Each structure stands twice: as C-alpha cells, then as structure tokens.
Amino acid sequence: MNLALFDLDHTLLPLDSDHEWGEFLARIGAVEAESFRKANDQWFAHYQAGTLDPIKYLEFAFEILSRFPRAQLDEMHRQFMQEVVQPAILPQAVALVKKHLDAGDLVAIVTATNHFVTKPIAEQFGRVHLIAAMPELDAQGNITGKLVGTPTLGAGKVTHTDAWLAELGHTLDKFERSYFYSDSQNDIPLLERVTHPIATNPNAKLLAHAQERGWPVLNLFEDGHAQ
Template identity: 45%
Template sequence: MALAIFDLDNTLLAGDSDYLWGQFLAAEGLVDAEEYANENVRFYRDYHAGTLDIDAFLRFSLRPLRDHPRATLEALRARFVAELIEPIMLPAARTLIEGHRAAGDTLLIITATNAFVTAPIANRFGIEHLIATLPAEENGRFTGETAGVPSFRDGKVTRLQDWLAVHRQDLAGSSFYSDSHNDLPLLERVEHPIAVDPDPRLRETAAARHWPIISLRN
C-alpha cells in the first residue's frame, strides 16, 4: 500500500486551524484578545514569509493549554471544531481522500499544528494516522512545552521517518499534498509531490520542477 500524506491547514482546510483556534480563544475570553490577536497575526505572517521561529511560536500557542483545565479546553475544542472547522472542510478534499482510500492507500495527515487541536479534525476526515506537534503533559495537564520534535519544515521529515519505522512502511509510491513552501523538505522526499492551491514560492518551485499543481477550492 502506498502512503498518501496530506498537509492540513490551507490544504484540506480552507483556512488555518491554529490561527482560527487563537481567534476562538480570544473571542471566548481565555486569552487577552488584543495581545493574542497581534501576536497571532505576527506569527502567521512569519510563517508565510518562511521566517517563523517555531520554538517561540509554540511557547505562545501552547500557553493557553497550560493555563486552563483539560475539561474546559475539551469542551471549547468541540465547539471550535463544529463552529469554525467543519464549515471550512473542503468537499474536494474529501473526494481526494476517498479516492486514495478506495485505491487502498494508507492515509496520513502531517501538520505543524498541535495534536490537541488537530486530532478531532483528522477524525472528521476519517484519517486514522496523524503526525502533529505534541504538547507535553504532566499529571493530566498540559505544561506549555513541546514533547519531541515539532512537525515543522525538516521536523516533518524527522517525524515521518520515525512513523515509517514504527509502522514498517516506506515511501515507495508515496504522495504528499501541501500548499506551503515550508513543506519543501518533505515534498522533496516523496515520489509524488503535489502542490495544492500553493503559496507563490511553492507555485514557482512546483512549476520549475514540473510537479502537479491542483486546486481543491475552485
């Protein structure tokens, strides 16, 4: 079975779940709305510019998980997914996923967004395997730190290699769908890299390397 790998934000979703989660927390009063909104925008711009300090971003984005009880967070997450995520789950993304499922491929989402936010989203797509940045936990609460390597840029390659070893799979026949130039390290590793509604830098690279460029939005 070949491996079909999907980025999540702005690929299968018509938006960024991490950014939207921050907006949701601000709207619910769990974080200082003005401060959080400003930092959220700054990090989002850095991500698109390719200058994101992933460690600084994770300290920022995981802080609300540290500061609130797990039960409160889980209740908010359920509303977040229903209200903000389900409306941006692209129908064409579902069709793409189901095509790979019908072909017998192993389906995997790999995302830099943390696993607390993304696990229920992967479930909504019916995808069992998820590689996401892992928030560290202690005594049933999040610590605000990261467990292991964040699945960002080269970290996606590292985390995928670990996953392949555990599941005794390889990249023969593999595909990876992504919108972002930040995913070039992994796009260059798979047999079939596909640019999905790509940012300008990825579009330019994909065109130069004759990679397929597709849209799940149009």
Template identity: 50%
Template sequence: MNLVLFDLDNTLLAGDSDFEWAQFLIRKGVLDRELQEAKNVRFYEQYKAGTLDIFEFLDFQLAPLARHPRAQLDAWHREFVQTAIRPMITAKARTLVRQHLDGGALVAVVTATNSFVTGPIVLGELGIPHLVATIPAQEGGAFTGKPRGMPAFRAGKIERVDNWLESLGLHWGSFARTWFYSDSHNDLPLMSRVSDPVAVDPDDTLRTHAEQAGWPVISLR
C-alpha cells in the same frame, strides 16, 4: 501499497486551524484580544514568509493548554470544530481523501499544528486514520505548555514521518509510490522527499517552484 501524506492547514482545510484556534480563544475571552491578537497575526505572517521561529510560536500557542482543565479545553474544542473548522472542509478535499483511502493507500496528515488542535479534525472530521503532528508535552495528564520532541515543521516533518513509519514496521522503501499534498513552501523538504509531490492552492513561492519542477498544481477550494 502507496503512501499518501496530506498537509492540513490551507490544504485539506480552506483556512488555518492553528491561527483560527487562537482567534477562537480570543473571541471566547480566554485570551486577551489586545495582547494576543496582534501576536497571532504576526506569527501567521511570519509562517507565510518563511521566517517563523517555531519554538517561539509554540510558547505562544501551547500556553493556553497549560492554563485550563482538559475537560474545559475539550468542550471549547468541540465548539471550535463545529463553528470554525467544518465550514473549512470542502467537498473536493473530502473526495480526494476518500479516493486515496478507498484505493488502499496508507494515509496520514502531517502537520506542524499541535495534535490537540488537529487530532479531532483529522480523525473525526476527515476520517484519516493517522496523524503526524507536533506533540504537546504532558505531565500527570496535564499539558505543560511545551512541545515534546521535534516539532513537525519544515525538515522536522521528515523526522516525524520516519519515526511514525518505523513504529509501523515500515520505511520509505515499503511503498510503490509516495504522495505529499501541501500549500506551503515551508513543506518543500518533505515534498522533495516523495515521488509525487502535489501543490494545493499553493503560496506564490511554492507555485513557482512547482511549475519549475513540473509538479502538479491543483485546487481543493
């Protein structure tokens, strides 16, 4: 059996669901545009530059989940998927996912974006059965605005994947080959862990690294 891992934002999606979720809430008037839009853009630029403080960002990104009832959040999210996410899913991305699923691989998305935002996208829109993501903490069925455990960011992705595999009774040695597809240099720790790293529409830093290392570089756009 093979293991196939995908990053989500700017890899399987032609855009960033984390950034777009905040922008969606701004457009709905849930977040104040004047106060929040500049923060959202700043965090996104820090992510691309490799300088993001993930815990500072999660304080910003998870706070709205703690302020609204789950039913309202779910309703907003359904609209978000329909209007913002479906246009980001390309035919090439769907085909690649289907090829690996049909080939019998264990397939998962591994993403720093929290599971509330990404779960319906990964399971409902892409048909991928497993999600390894940053987990929003809950108390009494309500979100607290804080993450639970290690965020799935940079080296944290390896820890989260290790724990997920262990929960299935598996480990890295269970697989003949392991893939990870990503666009971002932030994912170099996990890309260096697998047997078959693939750079997908990569940022400049990852492209340079991939070319020097002889990794495949592909486009799903």
C-alpha cells in the same frame, strides 16, 4: 500499498486551524483579545514568510493551553469544531482523502499545527494517521506548556514521517508511489522526498517551485482538478 500524505491548513482546509484557534480564543474571551490577536497575527506572518521559529511559537501556543483544565479545553474545542472547522470542511477535500483510503493507501495528515488542535480535525477525514507537534501532558491529561520532541515544521516533517513509518516497519523509499499534498514552501523538504509531490492550493513561492520542477498543481477549492 501506496503512501498518501497531506498537509492540513490551506491544503485540506481553506483556513489555518492554528491561527483560527487563536482567533476563536480571543472571540470567546478566553484570552485578552487585543494583545493576543496582535501576537497571533505576528506568528502567522512569520509562518507565511517561512521565518517562523517553531519552538518559540509552540512554547507560546502551549503556554496558552496550559492555563485551562483539560475538560475545559476539550469543551472549547468542541465549540471551535462546530463553529469554525466543520463549516469549512469541503466535500472535495474529504473525497480526495477518501480516494486514497478506498485504494488501500496508508494515509496520514502531517501538520505543523499541534496535536491538540488538529486531532479532532483529522478525525473528520476518516481513518487517517496524524503526525503533529505534541504537547506534554501531566498525569491528569492537562497540557503542561512544554513541547515533546521536535516541531513538525519544514525538515521536521521528514524526520517525524520517517520515524512514524519506521514504527510501522516501513521506509519512505520502499513505497512504489508516495504522494504529498501541500500548499506551502515550508513543506518543500518532504515534497522533495516523495515520488508524487502535488502542490495543492499553492502559495506563490510553492507555485513557482512546482512550476520549475514540473510538479502537478491542484487547486482543490476552486475546481478539484490538477493542472
């Protein structure tokens, strides 16, 4: 059994689900549109630049979620999936994950986006595990606004992946072949840990790093082939 890890946003999806969720909340009137969009765009710019404070961002994101009962949140998410996410899921992305599942690989999506937003998305890619930032829940399943544990960003992806594998009785270095597909320089710590890092739809910073290291580059949404 080999290991296949995938980032989600701009790797398997041609969008950022976290940012799009914020845009969706503004569009349906769940938040005050102008001020929220400004904040949402600022957080996203920090993420793209690699300067995001993940704890402060998740506190911002979870505080928004804590304003709504869980049943209402889930209903909004179903609408979000139908209107935004499902039209963006492309067959070549599903096929790439399926290739690893069919090979019997252990497959997980490892994302900095929170578990509430990403769990229904991950389910669209088959029987995959999900490693994501966890919101605290109360006894009724409502989101309290607090983060459980540590963020799943940058080196945090390594920490969480190691912990998940340990729960399954594995260690990362025991896999003969381990893959990680990602688009962002934020994921270099985990890309450096696997035997087969694959820069997937890479941004400029990751592309430069991949070329320097001789990593393959996969433009999944253009032609589905590695270079």
